[in-house]
Amino acid sequence: MPDVRRWHAELAWLGAGEVQAGVLIEAAGPVLRTVTPGVAADAVPPGTERLAGLTLPGLANAHSHAFHRALRGVTEQGQGTFWTWRERMYQVAGRLTPDSYLALARAAYAEMTLAGVTCVGEFHYLHHGPDGVPYADPNEMGRALLLAAGQAGLRITLLDACYLSGGLALGGRAEPLAPVQRRFSDGTAERWAERVASLGSDEHGVLAPHARAGAAIHSVRAVPPDQMHPVVAWTHGFGAPLHAHLSEQPAENEASVAAYGLTPAQVLDGAGALGPRSTMVHATHLTRQDIALLGGSRSCACFCPSTEAFLADGIGPAAALAAAGCPLSLGSDSHAVVDLLLEARLVELGERLQTGERGHFGAAALAAAACGAGHACLGWPEAGEIVPGAVADLVTVRLDTPRLAGTAPPSALESVIFAGTAADVSQVVISGRDVVRDGQHLLVPDVPAALAAAIRPLLT
Numbered sequence: 001m002p003d004v005r006r007w008h009a010e011l012a013w014l015g016a017g018e019v020q021a022g023v024l025i026e027a028a029g030p031v032l033r034t035v036t037p038g039v040a041a042d043a044v045p046p047g048t049e050r051l052a053g054l055t056l057p058g059l060a061n062a063h064s065h066a067f068h069r070a071l072r073g074v075t076e077q078g079q080g081t082f083w084t085w086r087e088r089m090y091q092v093a094g095r096l097t098p099d100s101y102l103a104l105a106r107a108a109y110a111e112m113t114l115a116g117v118t119c120v121g122e123f124h125y126l127h128h129g130p131d132g133v134p135y136a137d138p139n140e141m142g143r144a145l146l147l148a149a150g151q152a153g154l155r156i157t158l159l160d161a162c163y164l165s166g167g168l169a170l171g172g173r174a175e176p177l178a179p180v181q182r183r184f185s186d187g188t189a190e191r192w193a194e195r196v197a198s199l200g201s202d203e204h205g206v207l208a209p210h211a212r213a214g215a216a217i218h219s220v221r222a223v224p225p226d227q228m229h230p231v232v233a234w235t236h237g238f239g240a241p242l243h244a245h246l247s248e249q250p251a252e253n254e255a256s257v258a259a260y261g262l263t264p265a266q267v268l269d270g271a272g273a274l275g276p277r278s279t280m281v282h283a284t285h286l287t288r289q290d291i292a293l294l295g296g297s298r299s300c301a302c303f304c305p306s307t308e309a310f311l312a313d314g315i316g317p318a319a320a321l322a323a324a325g326c327p328l329s330l331g332s333d334s335h336a337v338v339d340l341l342l343e344a345r346l347v348e349l350g351e352r353l354q355t356g357e358r359g360h361f362g363a364a365a366l367a368a369a370a371c372g373a374g375h376a377c378l379g380w381p382e383a384g385e386i387v388p389g390a391v392a393d394l395v396t397v398r399l400d401t402p403r404l405a406g407t408a409p410p411s412a413l414e415s416v417i418f419a420g421t422a423a424d425v426s427q428v429v430i431s432g433r434d435v436v437r438d439g440q441h442l443l444v445p446d447v448p449a450a451l452a453a454a455i456r457p458l459l460t
């Protein structure tokens, strides 16, 4: 019998509905067994742990590039565009080794768990050694990420990205790989599929108890349409998630139309890359027809609003996509900040700034994007709610911090989503295991020191 644990949450939002008071939660190993609201604090069984504040299901960070964490602040010097930011990002990409990537990713993932993230979708394209020479194990970089997640205590979906060409020029011409991009490419989608097969997942895509396999088409810029099919076909083998960057910049759309006579969403649709297991990341610059295509296919749209603001991408049509039928999930992408509560409220605030109206997404809808929809789009549909049978993730946000003091229980979820920060997260249980307690990471004892030690050598 797995260990049975019990918690008594002062307040809990269970993944849907209203905030509940006095919720007795029982888990057997990594799975929740019973969830009982309305239990008085003095009526709980002996040994029950108290969770003061508002307890949420686990938060999923559905779009991460772990190595971008090294660029925080650095890329805010001076001016520039997405494309000048990308040059600086490539400098760090060119320096990473499996060892330095492990150290950086472990520290970045530890920062995420401190912020309440229980599962990360790592959109991974830094596959090979410098100049594109594969490592002895061609998945050495991907394995470093899996190990990093295990050491930081959170679950991971390794979204192994196919990345073949250097981009599309505005006229639609395919550009050759720049020297640093050779690390990203397997040459062809068939060779991508061979390498990913050698990761060694089981027939369900399970890589380890904490890790599942997924795929990504980096973007229409980096994968020609005739190379998309092997990636799509691979995901059908065990129903794996398929992610792609979509229409982050107007230049991507212009190049796609020039090259193919189609928008990026239409190109992906033509390749069979849309559907309920697919997640389109950013989805910022869409036509009305694109929105209808994504909604009709029930593709998920992953918004990364802080990154989209930092990179001057634009504000995507979140409300229109949701109305069309797309679930929404959230990612911190470039990790300019790591705070899923911030990402959640920025979706609504972006809509307000664009429309001059309030109230497009309520706190529960935004929390559902961060929790249930985020996990579902990473291939963990059994996580992201506090219900019997779900994965035992609990994220407790203190309500006695300077930001949240005075919170009224009936509007506790609104307070946390619209005013809470990562720094207010105090306790994190992931798959039944304590990972953060009293704001301290239990597996990576000094997260700031780990971040500093990992980042410093990459920037000098």
Ligand SMILES: [Zn+2]
Binding pocket: 063, 065, 123, 245, 281, 333
């Ligand atoms: Zn990205």
